[in-house]
Amino acid sequence: MEDKDPQFCPIAQAADIVTESWTPLILREALMGSHRFNEFKRAIPQISPSTLSRRLTTLTEAGILEKSSSRDDARGLEYHLTEAGEELRPVIIELGKWGIRWVRRKANLGKHDAAAMMWDMKRCVDAEVLPDERFVVKIEIRGVEKRARDWWLLFEEDGNTDLCLQPPGHDVALKVVATMETWADVWLGHRPIHEAIDGGDMRLEGDRLLQDSIEDWIGLSVLAPTPRP
Amino acid sequence: MEDKDPQFCPIAQAADIVTESWTPLILREALMGSHRFNEFKRAIPQISPSTLSRRLTTLTEAGILEKSSSRDDARGLEYHLTEAGEELRPVIIELGKWGIRWVRRKANLGKHDAAAMMWDMKRCVDAEVLPDERFVVKIEIRGVEKRARDWWLLFEEDGNTDLCLQPPGHDVALKVVATMETWADVWLGHRPIHEAIDGGDMRLEGDRLLQDSIEDWIGLSVLAPTPRP
DNA sequence: CAGTATCCTATCCGATACTG
């Protein structure tokens, strides 16, 4: 391993820190705005708590994250990017752009992917374009384990959005149904959402206005606009 | 490890390939124009041949390198970047820019660093600005093991440059002496070369014209121009 | 909830030796 004998090459030094397993994903989450242990945990479901703990410590020691006691009521720490950490954004983004352009290995999509996508989706929905009402959109992901199949996006009047794995007890204004494969293709921008809808791979039921404006409010992955080869 | 259960997140997929140990350095070399097994080997002295072999195979299977039989006389294969591989340049460069800006861990500089730097330096010297003559510059690196201390840059009439660990049997037109620490600082652009010379940390002996134009022909690391925080 | 400690296993890397 490089670490045995640290190199003076800056690429080697940066790689020693950034390329540890799981670290790019942790950085992605931090750059997307996650701050709490369990925010990282649920966005990266496969990581074990011990490894996540170790990585957060390592990144803190490397000057990429800073620990601070929680702002408000909650206990536990918060993790915030330092200036150095923020400057890793281009590294992670370029990595993602490359991945979306060139990796064609088909992953076996499962519950972890569904969960990771949903938490990211929750972050990306654009409530600005939506009416200032409280309403619920149900997302159904076919072909994954039951526990990760049904999700509810709860839009609050104040523009905040919550994601639940249980029905939040309001009427569902819109239901969107597709297989995980279709969701992944749409989410990553491999396929325009209207093409999936018109092709019958994604089904919408409920409020017409929400249906017609789905492209505007649903918000895809930050990597979706990347041009393809 | 992420590999257990491949994710659909493009950052995770790219990371699975690019962030294996040694791979960023192998990519750096490929991007800088290395093609042969031993070019990689001597530019990354710490890697074991088995690991290098495995990585070159992995990168080929991932569609980043292509193996081809050697162009000219030599036996063995050549490794060339595919289009996908070439597009990793921004990832590696951003990694290096981050490293040069933010990593402050002092490496214990030794023979491997000296060798890696010298082979890179050989690639970066700009013979264009030099007279079309055959002449030799000796580089002396104080503070490293004897075997990596003395290097000779041999400039040929045709503009080609060779690097030797033995005196090539021509008169030395210029000798440049500094500790490895100073060489590293100058090479990486942490410190202007004239500052090191004027400060007495780098000593030049020989041809005045070569001395006066050293900044023009010596060619620093591609990362040297990176602005510092 | 927000992590940490322990233990065990799998893996992966380097050393060495070998081959066309």
Next chain:
DNA sequence: CAGTATCGGATAGGATACTG
């Protein structure tokens, strides 16, 4: 020279259980 095969040891990550 240009790699590849084998082997043994280190290490790092997951599972599990635990704590304030």
